[in-house]
Ligand SMILES: NC(=O)c1ccc[n+]([C@@H]2O[C@H](COP(=O)([O-])OP(=O)(O)OC[C@H]3O[C@@H](n4cnc5c(N)ncnc54)[C@H](O)[C@@H]3O)[C@@H](O)[C@H]2O)c1
């Protein structure tokens with residue numbers, strides 16, 4: 001399918017009760033192409049009343065879905081995995097059109113995002129409880145696990161599929177219904193997913209997609225409604241905190257996958273070529289627009305010059321261009337705000353005394369392009385060491401001892417992931433244990449895996465997605481006391 005045919009084939013209405021429907025009053029908002037700023041397509045702009053219709057549908061479907069045998073739920077999830085895989089090329093193109101990233105990145109995300117359906121199709125049948133005699137000998141303890149109930153998922157634009165499937169997969173496997181509110185920048189991938197789920201046999205009302213340009217106003221009545229039992233959010237720490245506050249009124253269960261500020265620490269005993277390969281992935285996967293992206297590079301002084309010159313050389317080969325061009329390595333950033341943030345953080349570092357060793361200025365013209373950039377001699381005062389840059393910018397700083405490296409890595413309010421490079425296993429484990437993060441990559445630049453528990457500590461949030469742990473976010477534990 002060419003681009004226009006593909007865009008014309010996507011349902012652009014709300015997906016509620018298993019079918020596309022117009023938003024109240026027929027309102028729409030534009031989805032823009034980050035490469036040009038032009039409108040790609042208009043999608044339905046939900047009102048709070050539309051969101052309530054989605055909740056009504058989720059509540060109506062909840063009992064039957066929970067009662068559907070786990071094997072059947074698992075088989076539907078598996079069919080969705082197959083359907084995404086069969087439509088991978090179309091979905092990747094759609095994702096690149098709405099989000100901007102290079103087509104190879106979109107293809108990688110489709111594989112990654114689909115994997116959550118496969119993994120949780122296999123987990124659906126492993127929701128177990130336990131039976132044990134009470135220690136006092138006066139009864140029996142029976143423990144069972146039941147679906148939480150209707151859930152709301154609010155997702156970001158940077159991984160338009162995977163940040164949704166990492167929530168939808170476990171929720172549906174556990175027997176919960178779900179409403180997804182995708183980012184207004186990237187609603188199309190999620191609308192296509194809803195259609196594929198219906199084609200794969202997902203019953204009506206189990207999954208709804210509510211697209212809107214008014215996220216706060218449209219999700220607030222859902223969060224206030226006692227029929228909603230869980231809010232799962234991926235996005236910025238600021239918005240996450242607001243949502244935790246509004247969820248507190250009804251003591252709604254929440255999971256929060258929030259911002260990051262990942263350190264990439266290279267010790268003097270690292271294999272520097274491997275560290276540079278890992279740095280390229282940790283920094284430039286998804287064009288740097290990843291919560292897992294290495295935000296700052298801390299390199300032990302004896303290997304600082306070698307690491308820096310090798311990284312600059314590799315990063316200089318990152319071809320900036322249209323995401324749809326297969327030669328492109330770096331597509332545009334998602335929007336003008338993102339371009340402004342990256343520009344501001346680089347300019348601030350330079351003003352504070354950092355040296356620009358590569359890149360450092362947007363080419364201008366149409367679209368939100370920013371080149372691969374390396375900053376060296378970055379002073380501690382630079383904002384880029386504290387704030388998420390969410391772009392292809394690598395600030396490098398030196399450190400002296402192992403303790404200094406650990407202290408620098410932990411010197412952040414965030415705690416999502418850290419990367420360390422060392423050939424010494426003792427050191428790797430010692431440092432991994434000392435790092436204040438939910439995840440650590442040892443000699444690896446990408447840690448994401450549907451089979452592993454993903455999540456952070458400190459201001460990066462709470463809850464885990466993926467792995468054996470991911471389904472627990474959607475289950476309640478019930479204790480039944482027996483004589
Ligand atoms: N920890 C993780 O797993 C993870 C994964 C991906 C992205 N992120 C983080 O997400 C951020 C980038 O994504 P973003 O810019 O889309 O984040 P964002 O917080 O601006 O938006 C995330 C989602 O929340 C919605 N939203 C915004 N304000 C809202 C409100 N008041 N009420 C309800 N919903 C609201 C948005 O429309 C979007 O759907 C980065 O900080 C990144 O680190 C974290």
Ligand SMILES: O=CCCC(=O)O
Pocket residue numbers: 158159162289290291292448454
């Ligand atoms: O952006 C954050 C999510 C990244 C991932 O799941 O690999």
